[in-house]
Amino acid sequence: MLIDFVPDRNLYPFDSRWFDSSAGRVHYIDEGSGPAILFCHGVPTWSFLYRHIVRELRDRYRCIVVDYLGFGLSERPQGFGYTVAEHISVLGELIDHLRLDDFILMGHDWGGPIGLGAVTTRAGRLRGIVLGNTTFWPPEARANRVFSMLIRTPLMQRQVLERNFLVERVLLGELGRKLSAAEADHYRGVQPTPEARPGLGVIAKQIRDARPLLEQLSRDVPAVLADKPTLLVWGMRDLVYRPKAHIPRMRATFTDLEVVELPRAQQFIQEHAPDEIATAIAKRFP
DSSP states (O other), X not given: OOOOOOOOTTTOOOXXXXXXXXXXXXXXXEEOOSXXXXXXXXXXXXXXXXXXXXXXXXXXXXXXXXXXXXXXXXXXXXXXXXXXXXXXXXXXXXXXXXXXXXXXXXXXXXXXXXXXHHHGGGGGGEEEEEEEEEOSSOOOSHHHHHHHHHXXXXXXXXXHHHSOHIIIIIIHHHHTTTSOHHHHHHHHHTSOSGGGOHHHHHXXXXXXXXXXXXXXXXXXXXXXXXXXXXXXXXXXXXXXXXXXXXXXXXXXXXXXEEXXXXXXXXSXXXXXXXXXXXXHHHHHOO
C-alpha cells in the first residue's frame, strides 16, 4: 500500500526520493551538499517534522530524512512487522545504499533507538550523534510502563487504528495551537485510514515488546559509540522523556557531550525550537 498524499511545496519544499529496500519502498529526502546528516523521526511523525531544520541547514549540509515503512510517504508492505528491529534493518540498508561515510546521525523519540541501532554496526562510518528527547534503554518510569500496558488493550488499539489516536491526541494534542491547519493536515494526511496505520499500532506496543532489543542497545551504545562527539538538544517540558531521568544517563554514557536545553519545548522539539536546534548542530559540527 502506497500513500496517496502530495505535500504542499510551500510547506515541504523537497524532492521525494525512493529506495527499494528488501522489505518495501522507502521514501526519503536528500537535500543540500556538504557533511551528511541522517535525521530519524519519532512516532507518529514523518520527515515533515524536520522541514524547518532542513531548510535552515541544507546550504551547509547534506540533509537526509527518512520515512520508516508504515510512516510518511513510505510503503505499507504486506508481511512487514513494523517492529523496531525491522526498522533498524531497513535503515541500515538505506545507509549502505547511500554509501554514507563520516556522517552525523540525529535521532528523536523512537528515532533514537532506530538510528542508534543501525549505526552500532557501522560505528567506523559515523562522525557524530545528535539526540533529542529519546532513549536507548528500556523505559523505566512508571507512567511509561502504565501507558505500554494500556496501549496494548483492544480498546486502545482501536483508538490508534480507527481514530488515529497517536496523531490526533498525542501529536496534535501537544502541537495543535502551534501548527497551522495545513501543517496539521500534513500529519493526518500520511495516516489517512486504519489500513494505513499498522505501523502506529505496532510501534505503540514496542514500548514493552522491544525491551530485549533496548537492553542490548543499552550495552552496545556505550561500548561502541561512547567516544563519538555527541549533542543533546532537549525539550525541558517533556513529560515522556523527562530531563532529570534522561540527561544524567546520557552524560554518563558519552565522553564528548554537549547539552543544549530547550526550556519552552515539549516532546516534539523540531516544531517547538527548530532554529535553536539547527544553530546547535551547526555549532557542534562545523
